[in-house]
């Protein structure tokens with residue numbers, strides 16, 4: 641299927657595994673869908689997104705560094721903490737643009 645989609649020029653595959661189907665038996669654990677993103681990426685050459693219990697900034701960064709996916713998506717972690725990307729940037733020492741309205745919260749003074 642992914643190969644057919646690649647031929648039709650789609651841009652990216654977000655690799656989930658059918659959790660909305662009650663009969664699907666999906667072993668869940670940290671990064672449990674990453675191998676699917678990695679395989680689709682390798683076999684089609686399409687950019688893929690990895691999602692599924694990616695909760696730690698370093699875990700997310702490693703997925704990208706190891707060429708397992710081109711982008712990391714978060715679902716529940718972002719629902720729990722909408723500021724996850726700002727915290728992750730701080731943990732990883734990355735400089736990101738803060739919303740203008742938040743600028744005064746960037747430092748303690």
Ligand SMILES: Cc1cc2nc3c(=O)[nH]c(=O)nc-3n(C[C@H](O)[C@H](O)[C@H](O)COP(=O)(O)O)c2cc1C
Pocket residue numbers: 655656657658659660673691692693694713714715716717
């Ligand atoms: C509110 C919500 C909606 C979702 N909708 C879909 C969907 O429409 N199709 C799908 O394949 N997965 C859907 N998922 C599953 C996510 O793509 C993802 O595989 C799953 O939440 C695991 O990632 P997480 O641990 O970051 O939450 C949804 C998850 C959430 C929390």
